[in-house]
Amino acid sequence: MLPTRRDVIAGLCSTLFEWLPGCNRATPKPVTITYMDPEWSHDRSQRRFNSEGLLRQFEKETGIKVKHLPAPETSEGQLKLTQELLAEKDTPDVLGIDVIWSGLLDDALLDLRPFFSSELSASDSDLVKSYTVNNRLVAIPYRPYVGVLLYRTDLLTKYGYHTPPQTWPELERMAFRIQQGERAAGEKDFWGFVWPGAADECLTCLALEWQVSEGGGRIIEANRTISVNNENAIRAWQRAARWIGWISPPGITAYEEWDSINHFQNSGKAAFGRGWTSDYFLTNPAKSMIDGEVGVTSVPSGGLAVGTLGGFGIGISKGSxxxxEAIALVRFLLHQESALEAASTGAKLPTGAEVYRLPTVLKAYSRSISASQPVGERIVSRPSTVVGRNYDDVSHAYAQAVHSVLTRKKSARVAAAELEAELERITGFVKGPAEPTETRISNLK
Structure with missing residues (x-):
């Protein structure tokens, strides 16, 4: 019996099922991937909409749906949730990976090196090392942040200053004078300098800047020696303790990062604030009540100007x-970021923004400021790749020790000696001197 026309059509539909549309085949449901992006979770500025817009563009181009997942406010909370989610069966597909998490999360993350050879060739080698564990690239460098000093441009002009402070003594003098003047004018709760002083990861970042700028070492050196119990580190901690109640609020030791941001940018009650920035943040500044009156410069120096390296890479869960589809999203985001940097290089900052002596890691803008300005700060990395899975304990011990000095519960000398012993116990490393500057600092150019 010869096959009927219906039989032939049915056979063709069966044979060509994978690529021929129609034939009563149901339209497949679009794949949806999840993306946990700590930046997006707490940004209420235009940047939040820009981030959503990028994802919608990706969806339009690829047909792959993306769902943003919220993240806690603090770095500690973000890490804890990330660890919990990576242990679940339904793990997030794409995750923002803090620069200090690589050694803590490496077993749960996909090695991305085989998929991003062209992107890696254009990345700074020191940034790539920050996300490399046992020769496995567990995240792709995405948005590096660096510690900076934020300053009120209007107040500097009002009090006759033409440039922001470049050293800690200059900061102290300027902060105190502006504070006195503003209080005399009726702003009784005005302060000179605000910063996050609570005993957490933010304090580790700040105290590392204070310590390294005085030649006190970077907590754990690259040669696996401990450098905290020395005169330079002790002097840096003592100086910061003097700020409290003088140019910084008595309650600064309870300030989280957002408390500091709110005090400086949202209430306008401080002359200077320690913050973070990136090329992306400079391109897309957040709005505040002092919009157009905020400048950005490198962190003041002791004998050396340094800013702590922060920011996120993008990782993919092994359990995704x-x-x-996750690899496609990461590649798309990296290409968009590269286009942003290329467009920003040499371009003017948004109206009202002012920069001076920018950190060298800010490629788009640090190279376009006046050649007559001093060179911007260099970058110091926290010792996360040196201590690996012990980093969380090391950072916690360090922040607690510095906090005990700031709250005057311990002298700087006692705290440094006790911290040294605690770090020996945690890491098994021996104490030693700070390494020379040229090996201690990662100069990201």
Whole structure:
């Protein structure tokens, strides 16, 4: 019996099922991947909409749906949630990975090196090292941040200052004078300098800047020696303790990062604030009540100007059920970021923004400021790649020790000696001197 026309059509539909549309075949449901992006979770500025817009553009170009997942406010909370989610069966597909998490999360993250050879060739080698564990690239460098000093341009002009402070003594003098003047004018709760002083990761970043700028070492050196119990580190901690109640609020030791931001930018009650920035943040500044009156410069120096390296890379969970789609999203985001940097290089900052002596890691803008300005700060990395899975304990011990000095519960000398012993116990490393500057600092150019 010869096949009927209906039989032939049915056979063709069966044979060509994978690529021929129609034939009563149901439209497949779009793949949805999840993306946990700590930046997006707490940004209420235009940047939040820009981030959403990028994802919608990706969806339009690829047909892959992306769902943003919220993250806690603090770095500690973000790490804890990330660890919990990576242990779940339905793990997030794409995750923002803090620069200090690589050694803590490496077993749960996909090695990205085989998929991003061209992107890696254009990345700074020191940034790539920050996300490399046992020769596995567990995240792709995405948005490096660096510690900076924020300053009120209007107040500097009002009090006759033409440039922001470049050293800690200059900061102290300027902060105190502006504070006195503003209080005399009726702003009784005005302060000279605000910063996050609570005993957490932010304090580790700040105290590392204070310590390294005085030649006191970077907590754990690259040669696996401990450098905290020395005269330079002790002097840096003592100086910061003197700020409290003088140019910084008595309650500064309870300030989280957002408390400091609110005090400086949202209430306008401080002359200077320690913050973070990146090329992306400079391109897309947040709005505040002092919009157009905020400048950005490198962190003041002791004998050396340094800013702590921060920011996020992008990682993919080993347990992701949609790794191909996740890789496509990461590649898309990296290409968009490269286009942003290329467009920003040499361009003017948004109206009202002012920069001076920018950190060298800010490629788009540090190279376009006046050649007559001093060179911007260099970058110091926290010792996360040196201590690996012990980093969380090391950072906690360090922040607690510095905090005990700031709250005057311990003298700087006692705290440094006790911290040295605690770090020996945690890491098994021996104490030693700070390494020379040229090996201690990562100069990201």
């Amino acid at each position: 059920k949609h790794q191909r």
